[in-house]
Amino acid sequence: MSYPLTRDQHLELYYFMKLNRALDEQLVRLFRQNVVVGGLYSNLGQEATSVGTAYALEKRDWIAPMIRNVGGLLVKGFKPRDILMQYMARKDSPTMGKDGTSHFGDLKVRHVVSPISMLGDLVPVMTGVAIAGRYLGQNIVAMTWVGDGATSTGAFHEGLNFAATQRAALVLVVENNQWAYSTPVAKQVPLHNLADRAKAYGIASSIVDGNDVVAVYQTAKEAVDRCRAGNGPVLIEAKTMRMKGHAQHDPAEYVPKEMFEYWEARDPIARYEKYLTENNIWDAKSKAGLDARIDKELKEELEFAEKSPLPPPDLAEQGVYCEGCHTVEAEWKRSKKEVTPPQSSVKPEWEVADFGGFDLASTISSKAAAAAGNGGKSAASAPSGKSMRNSPEPKSNGQKASLQKPNERPEKSRIAEAERVPFGRGPKGKAGRK
Amino acid sequence: MAPVTMLEAIRQAIFEEMERDPSVVTIGEDIGVYGGAFKVTAGLLERFGWERVIDTPISETAIIGAAVGMSYQGLRPIAELQFIDFIACCFNQITNFVAKSHYRWGAPVPMVMRGPSGGGVHGGPFHSANPEMYFVHTPGLKVIYPSTAYDAKGLLKSAIRDNNPVLFFEHKFLYRRVKEELPSDDYTVPIGKAIVRREGRDLTIVTYAAMMHTSLEAADELAKEGIDVEVVDLRTLLPLDKETILHSVKKTNKLLIVHEDTRTGGIAGEIAAVACEGAFEDLDGPILRVTAKDSPVPFSPPLEERFLPNKNDILSTARELAAY
Numbered sequence A: 001m002s003y004p005l006t007r008d009q010h011l012e013l014y015y016f017m018k019l020n021r022a023l024d025e026q027l028v029r030l031f032r033q034n035v036v037v038g039g040l041y042s043n044l045g046q047e048a049t050s051v052g053t054a055y056a057l058e059k060r061d062w063i064a065p066m067i068r069n070v071g072g073l074l075v076k077g078f079k080p081r082d083i084l085m086q087y088m089a090r091k092d093s094p095t096m097g098k099d100g101t102s103h104f105g106d107l108k109v110r111h112v113v114s115p116i117s118m119l120g121d122l123v124p125v126m127t128g129v130a131i132a133g134r135y136l137g138q139n140i141v142a143m144t145w146v147g148d149g150a151t152s153t154g155a156f157h158e159g160l161n162f163a164a165t166q167r168a169a170l171v172l173v174v175e176n177n178q179w180a181y182s183t184p185v186a187k188q189v190p191l192h193n194l195a196d197r198a199k200a201y202g203i204a205s206s207i208v209d210g211n212d213v214v215a216v217y218q219t220a221k222e223a224v225d226r227c228r229a230g231n232g233p234v235l236i237e238a239k240t241m242r243m244k245g246h247a248q249h250d251p252a253e254y255v256p257k258e259m260f261e262y263w264e265a266r267d268p269i270a271r272y273e274k275y276l277t278e279n280n281i282w283d284a285k286s287k288a289g290l291d292a293r294i295d296k297e298l299k300e301e302l303e304f305a306e307k308s309p310l311p312p313p314d315l316a317e318q319g320v321y322c323e324g325c326h327t328v329e330a331e332w333k334r335s336k337k338e339v340t341p342p343q344s345s346v347k348p349e350w351e352v353a354d355f356g357g358f359d360l361a362s363t364i365s366s367k368a369a370a371a372a373g374n375g376g377k378s379a380a381s382a383p384s385g386k387s388m389r390n391s392p393e394p395k396s397n398g399q400k401a402s403l404q405k406p407n408e409r410p411e412k413s414r415i416a417e418a419e420r421v422p423f424g425r426g427p428k429g430k431a432g433r434k
Numbered sequence B: 001m002a003p004v005t006m007l008e009a010i011r012q013a014i015f016e017e018m019e020r021d022p023s024v025v026t027i028g029e030d031i032g033v034y035g036g037a038f039k040v041t042a043g044l045l046e047r048f049g050w051e052r053v054i055d056t057p058i059s060e061t062a063i064i065g066a067a068v069g070m071s072y073q074g075l076r077p078i079a080e081l082q083f084i085d086f087i088a089c090c091f092n093q094i095t096n097f098v099a100k101s102h103y104r105w106g107a108p109v110p111m112v113m114r115g116p117s118g119g120g121v122h123g124g125p126f127h128s129a130n131p132e133m134y135f136v137h138t139p140g141l142k143v144i145y146p147s148t149a150y151d152a153k154g155l156l157k158s159a160i161r162d163n164n165p166v167l168f169f170e171h172k173f174l175y176r177r178v179k180e181e182l183p184s185d186d187y188t189v190p191i192g193k194a195i196v197r198r199e200g201r202d203l204t205i206v207t208y209a210a211m212m213h214t215s216l217e218a219a220d221e222l223a224k225e226g227i228d229v230e231v232v233d234l235r236t237l238l239p240l241d242k243e244t245i246l247h248s249v250k251k252t253n254k255l256l257i258v259h260e261d262t263r264t265g266g267i268a269g270e271i272a273a274v275a276c277e278g279a280f281e282d283l284d285g286p287i288l289r290v291t292a293k294d295s296p297v298p299f300s301p302p303l304e305e306r307f308l309p310n311k312n313d314i315l316s317t318a319r320e321l322a323a324y
């Protein structure tokens, strides 16, 4: 499937990416002036991944950004001043100086969940957001990003596994920027493609050139639509590169020079500019206009941020608990009756679709099956397992990898009634219930 | 009405809250079809359906994480930890994600994390823990540890309606051992309020959970010896009801703290500090404590018996204190 973009949308993608980068550069200047409090984490080289994925979402959808996903925050409607003031630890920042960086959010309007530093933790949280969205009838998708390094955490595993068992509408973007602090991806995961992690969860996945914003958008849109239709989570691996050290203090001397050069030649913004020109989507004048607008906006945003004072010390003791300062109210998009007795009542019994016997494993030979006592006749149909992924390194803009479908499981048990074995004591002492 | 066990009181609280408010959902391991390891959630699935009674994989981090996400959506999830010992597996989610959420970015987390805790049932080192102090040391959480069926029901209802994350410890030794008649109306018990279970003039015992009952038994015996003990049941450990503690200490001038948690870093130390800060002039003796030993909870009955504090420990320590 291809999702055509209008001229305005094309230009908007440019606007967000360029703003993302200009903001990054501005922060580096502020860091050098000692105006940034604490560390500074660059997004350089990864703008297409954040912007392209978030752009595929509807207004009602939810995101949780990580530290290099400022692009996603901009697409969701936050202003550069929010990020500036977070880094400058100012009173008018979204967290009023209680936290920094992209550690902020907005539950009610923009549907953005604040990340925490602990990598991987957002995966189960956004799974919960998606499950609640389904429960409330909102028809939403939840999206979050993890780095290549974060895919090694237990939270990533528990979260994605749970999302898969729940068929939650979760789009998980694995931002493979080749490095986790000083550790190369090969020391993180013994896989060439991180998308292969999806196989372990039986979910769909795809790989995309993370420096090709149109491809990223197309891939993300397909994933978002698939999720919204109720087909379970999708993992997207975006291959990209962290073009600086882990943070401003880190000169990244452990990265081979040639590696930076390789990716420099694939800079997402330079590539997209070329794409817009070659496809006659813009001209020099419209580019100049957009660049001037970004300059002007950023200047105003910085002025605002600089005027904001540091927070008053008293604030340190406030807000530990919610003492009536917030209302908690779900946004119901379905009738509460459906989830209230008697309508909600069910027969509390599992549907056990297959008995998990050796003979059902699709990969075993008929000989092995025969040995298991089923005469080899039960070699179940092999899972489709066909890989529809494109080459991991598409060359041109707009080239999109299609989703790899999860393995399809045989719907029904092929074991004959007579061959069923008792489970032992079930809920009501019955054996072999369906 | 017939008397109700603490376990049944907890079940009733969940049941009634789910009945009252469709934003209340439950999530945990084996809570649905099976009804929970201790049957606290028995019957919930049948009445409220698969969407509101969610059986999860064995993934404590996913349980707490997903519950946070649900609460961000305005739901009020109740997460069950099959045994409270497994709370260690989701320590990060609770202390970093849940507890800091409102402070950092104003996002309330109206969720309850509950599970069976405590020893005395030969559960061994991994099914007997009292891990409350890890969480009492975590600003942003509320921590409840009730001792009676009435309080368990009323406090759990308050916890579900609270806009903050609440840890609700259920002493499994008490589950089926304490019983009482409960009011038929919809009542709650306020979080953060201790209660004086027994009035006395000579000495204050501050305690909670299963040790509350042991302390009351000891107080009855001490009364026969002419030592009039006041027993304060904390009920909520965070926020701590300093007022009730200090009020009692100022009255009796002597403070003994009794808890089943291990000694070092137990809440007794905190309460002793509260008393020194707020009632030093009123103290007529040292602040003493009766606690479990500083070891993991051992399995074999004689070992666990030695590990746990008991009535005799309370009696001898109280006599020692009363002699001042």
Ligand SMILES: Cc1ncc(C[n+]2csc(CCOP(=O)(O)OP(=O)(O)O)c2C)c(N)n1
Binding pocket: A068, A117, A118, A119, A146, A147, A148, A149, A150, A151, A153, A177, A179, A180, A181, A242, A246
């Ligand atoms: C659970 C956890 N362990 C360690 C850290 C410290 N840390 C912060 S970022 C980072 C590297 C992250 O690498 P990756 O997930 O690939 O993201 P990237 O920085 O490349 O965007 C580490 C080790 C952390 N934040 N969380």
Ligand SMILES: [Mg+2]
Binding pocket: A147, A148, A149, A175, A176, A177, A178, A179, A180, A181, A242
């Ligand atoms: Mg990385």
